Amino acid sequence: MNRQQEYNALMLELESIPADMMQMSAKTKTRARRRNVMRYTAIPSGLFMAILLIITIAVNTSPTVASAFERIPVLRQIVTLVRFNQSLTDAIEHKFIQRIDQEQMVNDITMRVEYVVVDQRQLNVFYTLESSVYTHINSFISVLDVESRQEKPVSVFETTDGDLNNIGTLRMATINFAREQMPARLILKARVDVLDAPQIAGVLPKPMQNLAEQEYTAPEIVATATFEFVLEFDPAFTEQGDTFFVNQDFMIDGQRLTLTTVEIYPTHMRANFSADPANTAWLTSLRFYAENEYGDRFGAISNGIIAFGAHDSPMMVSHIMDSPFFAESSHLTLFIEQVVWLDKDMERVKVDLVNGTANNLPNGVTLSEVRQDGTSWQLYFAVVEQAEYRSHQVFGHSCFDETGNEFWTASVLSGIRFNNISGFAPGVFYERVTIRDYSHDVVYLAPLYSRVALLTEPVALKVR
Amino acid sequence: MKAEEFVNRVGQVKPRLYRTAILYLGDESLAKEAVDETEYKAFISLKKLRQPEYFETWLTRILINTCKKILRHLKREVPYESAPEPSAEDFDSLPLKEAIQKLPLELKEVVILRYFSGFTVAETAQSLDMPQGTVASRQRRALQLLKLELSDE
Numbered sequence: 001m002n003r004q005q006e007y008n009a010l011m012l013e014l015e016s017i018p019a020d021m022m023q024m025s026a027k028t029k030t031r032a033r034r035r036n037v038m039r040y041t042a043i044p045s046g047l048f049m050a051i052l053l054i055i056t057i058a059v060n061t062s063p064t065v066a067s068a069f070e071r072i073p074v075l076r077q078i079v080t081l082v083r084f085n086q087s088l089t090d091a092i093e094h095k096f097i098q099r100i101d102q103e104q105m106v107n108d109i110t111m112r113v114e115y116v117v118v119d120q121r122q123l124n125v126f127y128t129l130e131s132s133v134y135t136h137i138n139s140f141i142s143v144l145d146v147e148s149r150q151e152k153p154v155s156v157f158e159t160t161d162g163d164l165n166n167i168g169t170l171r172m173a174t175i176n177f178a179r180e181q182m183p184a185r186l187i188l189k190a191r192v193d194v195l196d197a198p199q200i201a202g203v204l205p206k207p208m209q210n211l212a213e214q215e216y217t218a219p220e221i222v223a224t225a226t227f228e229f230v231l232e233f234d235p236a237f238t239e240q241g242d243t244f245f246v247n248q249d250f251m252i253d254g255q256r257l258t259l260t261t262v263e264i265y266p267t268h269m270r271a272n273f274s275a276d277p278a279n280t281a282w283l284t285s286l287r288f289y290a291e292n293e294y295g296d297r298f299g300a301i302s303n304g305i306i307a308f309g310a311h312d313s314p315m316m317v318s319h320i321m322d323s324p325f326f327a328e329s330s331h332l333t334l335f336i337e338q339v340v341w342l343d344k345d346m347e348r349v350k351v352d353l354v355n356g357t358a359n360n361l362p363n364g365v366t367l368s369e370v371r372q373d374g375t376s377w378q379l380y381f382a383v384v385e386q387a388e389y390r391s392h393q394v395f396g397h398s399c400f401d402e403t404g405n406e407f408w409t410a411s412v413l414s415g416i417r418f419n420n421i422s423g424f425a426p427g428v429f430y431e432r433v434t435i436r437d438y439s440h441d442v443v444y445l446a447p448l449y450s451r452v453a454l455l456t457e458p459v460a461l462k463v464r
Numbered sequence: 465m466k467a468e469e470f471v472n473r474v475g476q477v478k479p480r481l482y483r484t485a486i487l488y489l490g491d492e493s494l495a496k497e498a499v500d501e502t503e504y505k506a507f508i509s510l511k512k513l514r515q516p517e518y519f520e521t522w523l524t525r526i527l528i529n530t531c532k533k534i535l536r537h538l539k540r541e542v543p544y545e546s547a548p549e550p551s552a553e554d555f556d557s558l559p560l561k562e563a564i565q566k567l568p569l570e571l572k573e574v575v576i577l578r579y580f581s582g583f584t585v586a587e588t589a590q591s592l593d594m595p596q597g598t599v600a601s602r603q604r605r606a607l608q609l610l611k612l613e614l615s616d617e
Contacts, residue, residue: 003611006560007579014483014580018496080497083533161497 074114077170078126081161085301087323088124091117091266094326098234100125106225108133109167109192118233120182120241122267123175125231129167129192134223136165136195141173144187146230152180157304165195178308178318182238187228194223240325241265244464252339253453255279259334262463269298269323270308271334275315281341282315284449288336290321290463292329298322314342335458340449348400348444353377363451365394368430377443379433386452391429393448399435400444407443409435465516467507474503477520480581481527487576488531490565498534502527524583524591528573535569555609563610574599575606 075092082088091097096117103112110130117124129137143152157174160166244262251257256276263270269290275283285307289299298321300306307316324332351358356370364384371378383394399407413432435443465473481502485495505526506513513522555563564572577583577591578599585603589596607613 003560004613007612010560011580014486015479017479017482018492080534161501 074126074170078115078172081126081159081170081172082124085304085322086298087267087269087301087325088117090323090326094266096237096240096266096326098237100229100231102229102231104227104229106227107223109137109194109225111190111192111225111227111229113188113229113231114170116231116233117267118182118237119265119267120238121177121263121265121270123173123177123182123186123231124267125173125175125188127171127173127190128169129171129190131167134194135167137167138165138193138195138221139171140191140193141175142189142191143175144189144228145183146185146187149187152186153178154180155305155308159304174304176305176308182233184235184238185230185232188231190227192225192227193221194225195221237266246461246463248461250459250461252336252459253341253455255281255283255341257283259461259463262332262334264323264325266323266325268301269321269325271319271321273315273317273319279344281343281450282313283339284314284316284342285340286319286336287338288319288321288334290324290332290334292324292327293331294327294329296324296327296329298324298327314347330464332463334461334463336455336461337458338452338454340452342447343450346447346450348446351379351443351445352441353379353443354441362394362447362449365447375437375439377435377438379435379445381431381433382428383431385427385429391431394431395433396446396448398446399433400446401438401440402442402444407435407438409433465510465513465519470507470510473519474506474523477523478503480520481523484524484527484576484581485531487561487564487580488528488572489534490561494534498527498530501530505530518590521583521587521591524577524581525593528592532569556611560610560612567606567609571602571606571609574602575610578603579612 075097078097079089079092082092096119098116098118100113100116103110105111108131111127112130113125113127115126117126123143125141129139131137139158141156141158143154143156144150145152155176155178157176159172159174160169242264244264246259246262249256249258256279258274258276259271260274261270261272263272271286271288271290273283287300289297291297300319300321304320306320308318308320309315310317346360346362349358349360349362351367351370353370353372356367358367361367361381364386366382367379368382369380371380381394383391386392393412395409395412397409397412399409401407413434433445478499481499482495485498485502486492489495489498502523506523513519555566558566564575567575573592574588577588578585583591585596585599588603589599592599
C-alpha cells in the first residue's frame with residue numbers, strides 16, 4: 001500500500017467514531033453543574049471549621065513505594081485526574097504515592113481503593129466504584145477513628161474526570177485534616193446511594209435537570225451500600241511537612257494582619273493569618289502567590305478547598321496554595337495582590353421582601369428582583385464580575401428573620417444567566433437566592449464579602 | 465449561545481474533533497477524554513465566545529491545547545515509553561498513522577487540521593493562532609516528511 005492508499009484507508013477508518021462519544025453532552029452539563037455547586041457553595045463542617053468552597057524525600061527506598069508503581073495503567077489515570085493540581089502532579093512525579101489495593105463488594109457494587117497520596121494534613125484517596133447492575137450513584141466519603149469509630153472533623157472534596165454520578169470512573173477524594181495530624185491508621189467510609197433502577201430492568205436514569213431554570217430535586221435512591229476500609233499509612237509519607245514560623249505583622253488596605261505560620265506539605269501549602277481585633281473588616285479571601293529564588297511561582301489552587309475559616313468569626317484564617325515542597329528551594333516569599341473583606345458592620349444585610357428593596361449590599365451587588373410563590377421567595381441579585389467572565393458567590397446559605405432566628409436558604413445559585421431575568425448586561429452575572437417556607441416580610445442575608453481591594457503594589461512577606 | 469444550541473453544535477462537530485484528537489494523541493481513550501474535556505471547557509467558558517461564527521475554530525483551539533496538556537503529562541508519567549525523535553528517513557518506514565504521531569508538534573497539528581479534519585488554510589491558521597503563511601510552509605514540510613502528495617486547496 002502506498003502513502004496515498006494509506007491516506008485513503010486512514011480517512012475511512014476515521015469516519016467511524018465510538019458510539020458513546022455522543023453521550024458526553026449530558027456529562028458535560030452535569031460536570032458544569034457540579035462545578036458550580038462545588039465552587040460556589042459553602043459547606044458547613046464539623047465543630048471547628050467553616051469551609052469555603054467551590055495538593056525528594058527518601059521514600060524512594062521505601063518498600064511501599066516500590067510496590068506503588070506496579071499498576072501503571074491505574075497510575076496513568078491518576079496522573080490524568082490530577083493534571084490540574086500542580087502539587088499532586090509533582091508528588092506523583094516524585095513517587096510520593098502509596099499503593100493500597102483493597103477491594104470490597106456490597107449489594108452488587110464493588111469499591112476498590114487503589115492508591116493514596118498522604119502527608120501530615122491531607123489524604124487523597126484514588127478509588128473506583130464498579131457495578132454490573134447499576135450505572136448512577138452518589139457517594140459520600142467520611143473518615144472514622146479506628147478505635148472509637150467516631151467520625152473525624154475533616155473536609156472532603158471529591159473529584160473525577162467524568163460525572164461523579166457515573167459508576168466506573170476513577171475518583172479522587174481529597175480529605176483535609178484542618179487541625180489534626182494524620183493518624184497512622186483510619187477507617188475510610190463510603191456510603192453509596194444508587195440513583196437508578198437496575199439496568200436489567202431496562203429503566204434509564206432520570207433526565208438531566210435544566211441547569212438554569214429548575215431547582216434541583218433529589219433523585220430517588222433505589223439501593224444503598226456502605227464500605228469501610230482500614231487504611232494504614234507508610235510513616236515515610238505521613239511524617240512529611242514543615243511549619244515555618246513567620247509572625248510578621250503588616251498593614252493591608254487599612255487593616256492589620258499577621259502572617260503567623262506557613263505550613264508546607266507535599267500536597268499543599270497553607271498560609272495562616274491572624275487579625276488585629278481592632279480591624280473593621282474580616283479577611284475572607286486573598287489573591288496571592290509564593291515565589292522561590294528560582295522564580296518558580298506557586299499560586300492558589302484551582303479546584304477544591306481554598307481556605308479554612310475560624311470557628312468564632314467569619315475570618316478565613318488558613319489559605320491554601322500549591323506546594324513548593326518538591327521544588328528544592330531554600331527561599332520563599334509570599335506576594336498578596338488582592339484582598340477581599342467582609343466589613344464587620346455588614347455581616348448581615350436586610351432585604352425588604354414586600355417592597356423589594358435592600359440596603360448596604362456588598363460593592364457591585366444590587367437587588368434586581370424579588371419574586372414570591374406562596375411561602376417561597378426568590379431573590380435575584382445582579383453582581384458585577386470581579387474578573388472577566390468569572391462569577392463568584394455573594395451570599396452564604398444562612399439567613400435570619402427580624403428576631404435573629406436562623407434559616408437555611410434552599411439554594412444559592414450564582415454565575416448562571418437566568419433566562420427569566422431581562423437585561424442581562426455584559427460584565428454582570430446573577431445570583432439567585434431561594435428561600436422556602438418563609439412567612440416574614442424581611443430577611444437578613446449573610447454576605448460572604450463586602451468589598452474587594454486590588455493592591456497597586458503587592459504586599460511581600462518573606463517566609464524563609 | 466444557549467446550552468441547547470451549544471449541545472447541538474458540539475454534536476455536529478464532534479466527529480471532526482474526535483478525528484483530530486485521535487490523530488494527535490494516537491489513543492482512543494485519550495482522544496475521547498480530550499474531546500470530553502474540550503466540550504466541558506467550552507461549555508463553562510461559552511461566554512468568552514463573542515463571535516459564534518468562530519465556534520468551530522474556537523473549539524478546535526481548545527482541543528489542541530487540551531491534547532498538548534495530555535501529551536505533556538503522558539511524557540512526565542511514563543518515561544519508559546518515550547523514544548528518541550525519529551530522523552526524517554525514519555518516517556518512510558512508519559505506517560502513516562504512526563508517522564503523523566511522530567511528527568514534530570508544530571507540523572503535526574497543521575497536517576491533522578488541514579488534511580484529516582478538513583480545515584482550510586484560513587481556518588487552520590485561526591484555530592492555531594498563527595499566520596496563514598506559517599500554516600502553508602508547515603503543511604508543505606509535513607507532507608514532505610510524510611511523503612504524501614495532497615492538494616493545497
